[in-house]
Amino acid sequence: VNQMAGDPGTRYNTQPNLKRQKPIQPYVCSTLEDFQEERDFLASTIFPRLNDLCSPRGTYFKAVDLRWSAVKAHKSFTTNLCRQYSCLCSQHLKLCLDCVDSCSPFFICLLGQTYGDFLPHYTPFLFSNIKDFTNLSKGEQNLYVAAKNGYPWVLETPNCSLTEFEITQAAFRKESQFQFFYFRTSNSLLRTFSEEGEEEKLSPAFLMNEEGKVKVGRLKAKIIGKGLPVRFYRDLDELGDLVFKDWSAVVEKLYPVPIIMENIDYKHSLEYLYHEEFAEKCEQVFVISKESNRTFEILERFALKDVELDSDSAGLGLNSILRINALPAYKSILLLSGERGCGKSTLIASWVKYFKSKHPGVLMIPYFVGSTCESSDIMSVIHYFIMELQHRAHGNGARLRGETQ
Structure with a gap:
C-alpha cells in the first residue's frame, strides 16, 4: 500500500475496453460414489478447455463440484473437527441447494443406475414439536435445517435423495436453457433375480437398492418428460465430447468472441x-x-x-x-x-x-x-x-x- x-x-x-462478464459456473450434480471417474475427467480435461475458450471473451468457466460432501469422519479428527463435521453433515442438503441457487442458471447432471441415499417409508412430522435436534437421524436433520432455511418444499417429498433434491431445485422449480443431463448407459449385464440368494433378496439393503433403481428410473422419465436436454454416453471420451460441445455452445451464445487487441x-x-x-x-x-x-x-x-x-x-x-x-x-x-x-x-x-x-x-x-x-x-x-x-x-x-x- x-x-x-x-x-x-x-x-x-x-x-x-473490457467489461466484467458473469462467469459460467455450472453446478455439477450426481451421486458421488459411482461418478468419481467422470468428475475427475471433466475437471482435469474438459473444464480447462472450456475455460480457455472463455478467457479471450472476458469471462471464465469454473464448475462447482462439492465432492467434500463425500468426506468421512476419521479417527484422527480432534474434538473440534468432529463437532464441525457433525454440524456440516446436518446442513449438507441446505448447503447444496444454496450452491445450486448461486450457480443458477448453469447446471450439469450425471445420472446412472444409482439413486443415492434416501429416507425409506418416511412420514413427515411437525418440526415445531422437536425438543432435541440430536435425536433425529442425519437425514431428518438435513430436512429440518433445509426446511427452516428457505427450502420448506423439501418436506413435500421427504423420500427423495440429495441428487433428486438438487435436480428439483435447479430444473423443476426454475426455468433455464443452460441445464444439461448426461445419462450413463451401462454395458454390464445385471444379475438376474434367480442368481440372488433368497436371504440377500429379503435383506433391507437389497430391498432399498431395488427401490432406489425404481426411483432413479422415475427421475429419468420425469427429466425426459419435461423436455430437458438429455445426452447418453457410454465412456469418458463420449461424455467429454458431449460436455464440450454443449457448453462451448453456451459460451458462444452468451459471449461471442470479441476482436482481441x-x-x-x-x-x-x-x-x-x-x-x-x-x-x-x-x-x-x-x-x-x-x-x-x-x-x-x-x-x-x-x-x-x-x-x-x-x-x-x-x-x-x-x-x-x-x-x-x-x-x-x-x-x-x-x-x-x-x-x-x-x-x-x-x-x-x-x-x-x-x-x-x-x-x-x-x-x-x-x-x-x-x-x-x-x-x-x-x-x-x-x-x-x-x-x-x-x-x-x-x-x-x-x-x-x-x-x-
Missing part, C-alpha cells in the same frame, strides 16, 4: 476483472460484527503506518516519492491466519472495499490467490503487480507490445 500521484479512479487508458495489457485486464469478480462475491456474503470491525481497525492502522508522505511530494512520480521517503528497514508484513474456509478472503475483500472508500488517495493492489487458474503462479503474481504499478506511474505512457524500449 502506498500513496501515489494522479487520479486513482483513472485506470487502463491504454487497455481495450494486440495489447500488452489485455491478459492483465482479464486477470483484473477476475479478481474484481472474486472480491465482489466475497463481499456479498460478508456479515459485519464487532470482531470484524476490530480487525478492520488493526488492518487499517497497519496499512497506513508507512504512508507518511510530505505534502510537497504530491504530484511527483513513483521514483521521486521513493527518493524522498526511504523504504522501511523492517519487514512490513502482516499475516492473517486461520483454518481453511473460515472466511479470511471474505474478510480481506470486505476490508479492501472499506479501505478504498475511506482512503481514495492511497494505492492498494488487492490480489487473491486461488481466484483464477494462474493466480497461484509466482510469476503471474509478480507480473500482475508490475503491470498495476506501471499503469499507475505512467498512465497513457504505458508501452504496447512490440514497441522498442
